[in-house]
Amino acid sequence: MARVLSEPQRETFARDGFLTIEGFADPAACRALIDRARGIVDDFDPAAVRSVFSTRRQQHTTDDYFLSSGGEIRCFFEEEAFDDTGSLRQDKHLSINKIGHALHDRDPVFDRFSRDPRLAGICADVGMADPRLIQSMYIFKQPRIGGEVVCHQDSTFLYTEPKSCVGLWFALEDATVENGCMWGLPGRHREGLRKRMVRDGRGGVRMETFDPAPFPTEGEVPLEAPAGTLILLHGEAPHRSGANRSDRSRHAYAVHVIDGACDYPADNWLRRPADLPVRGF
Numbered sequence: 303m304a305r306v307l308s309e310p311q312r313e314t315f316a317r318d319g320f321l322t323i324e325g326f327a328d329p330a331a332c333r334a335l336i337d338r339a340r341g342i343v344d345d346f347d348p349a350a351v352r353s354v355f356s357t358r359r360q361q362h363t364t365d366d367y368f369l370s371s372g373g374e375i376r377c378f379f380e381e382e383a384f385d386d387t388g389s390l391r392q393d394k395h396l397s398i399n400k401i402g403h404a405l406h407d408r409d410p411v412f413d414r415f416s417r418d419p420r421l422a423g424i425c426a427d428v429g430m431a432d433p434r435l436i437q438s439m440y441i442f443k444q445p446r447i448g449g450e451v452v453c454h455q456d457s458t459f460l461y462t463e464p465k466s467c468v469g470l471w472f473a474l475e476d477a478t479v480e481n482g483c484m485w486g487l488p489g490r491h492r493e494g495l496r497k498r499m500v501r502d503g504r505g506g507v508r509m510e511t512f513d514p515a516p517f518p519t520e521g522e523v524p525l526e527a528p529a530g531t532l533i534l535l536h537g538e539a540p541h542r543s544g545a546n547r548s549d550r551s552r553h554a555y556a557v558h559v560i561d562g563a564c565d566y567p568a569d570n571w572l573r574r575p576a577d578l579p580v581r582g583f
């Protein structure tokens with residue numbers, strides 16, 4: 303497999319736990335994903351899911367909607383999308399938090415983008431023997447109501463033994479401090495995994511905590527990213543993103559890859575249907 307990352311890039315990734323590559327995706331490729339996501343939301347009926355926000359019993363349905371999304375294309379609302387009466391505050395296109403979690407397998411446009419041979423090369427460059435695309439998300443970070451994502455490690459949600467998760471995060475629009483770009487903690491990926499989200503055996507999930515200490519904020523750096531930027535993220539690299547209170551959206555697409563040579567425990571939250579096994583590039 304041809305090398306994609308330079309030696310200095312590989313060193314930066316190993317040192318910091320993340321690597322920013324500007325200009326990875328051209329404007330037309332970014333546009334194609336933005337347009338396709340818009341089409342998916344066009345076809346999405348909010349009434350079908352909106353009702354699930356009103357009662358506890360229906361909340362459980364929401365959990366099912368999330369927990370069974372590993373092999374599907376599903377839309378999830380922003381927390382602040384609804385007013386007190388349960389009505390959308392703004393148009394549905396401005397109310398969706400994300401689409402997940404199998405865009406890369408269920409949609410041809412996302413499939414093509416996600417299986418770019420350069421990405422296979424990058425996964426090989428960072429030491430993956432058998433990279434497999436386990437999850438994809440389209441993240442809107444909507445203007446004004448785009449919620450913050452608290453500091454976390456992606457291996458918390460995509461755990462393998464040994465740990466192997468790598469995130470491929472693409473800015474489809476400019477991501478800045480104002481519209482909620484990611485923030486990283488250089489070098490902290492070497493401090494171990496703090497939590498793991500597991501199925502609780504009763505239809506829900508729970509967190510297993512290995513280290514209850516909060517993530518530090520000291521040394522945090524903003525990962526501002528012009529449209530087309532790829533940010534490569536180590537699975538144990540702590541990162542977060544701020545709320546978007548600006549009037550500009552911050553669309554991004556993320557694919558997570560795990561090594562097929564590692565064990566994927568059966569109690570991981572994300573499950574794939576039997577007819578859609580996890581595939582590589």
Ligand code: FE2
Binds near residue numbers: 454455456541
């Ligand atoms: Fe993340």
